[in-house]
Amino acid sequence: MASPTSVRTVPAARRDPAFVRVSVALQTLAVFFQASTAGLLLVSHHGEVLHGAGARVMYGASMLYVLAAVLAWRPGRGPARPIGYALGFLALASVQVVLGVAHRPALHVPLGVLMFGLSVLDLARALYAGRREG
Structure with a gap:
């Protein structure tokens, strides 16, 4: 039987x-x-329309993440670390928009891959933190 001190709880x-x-x-x-x-984008002109619309949704989603992180953080209610993640991702999204508008695929594409990887890592962190609740 585990002693009460060996049971880990998440504050x-x-x-x-x-x-x-x-x-x-x-x-x-x-x-x-x-x-x-x-x-x-490589095979159809519809790709440009979808990519443009998706860019707006992605930018809005990153702003929503900033808002959610700030609302979740209040002294004593939640960690401040997600705010930094959200602001960093919003900064990357801003650079990504500028590079896309400037038609700089040599920088735009690798930054997009980096952003996807960082977002997946942050999602895994957030989901893991949610699993620790129960």
Whole structure:
């Protein structure tokens, strides 16, 4: 039988609320959609329309993540670390938009791959933090 001191509990300040997890998941899906529509750019003019619309959704999703992270963080309610992740991703999304508008695929594509990887890692972190609640 485990002693009471060996049972690990997660303090409330370490938990990510559900809306933070949902906003990270939406951001990750939006970046994945962008990768999918980037391939369509090569074969169809519809790809440009979808990629442009997806860019707006992805940028909005990253702003939603910032909002969710700030609302989840209040002294004593949640960690401040997701705010840094969200602001960093919003900064990368801003650079990505500038590079896309400037038609710089040599920088735009690798940055998109980096953003997808970072978003997946952040989603895994948020989901893992959610699993520790139960």
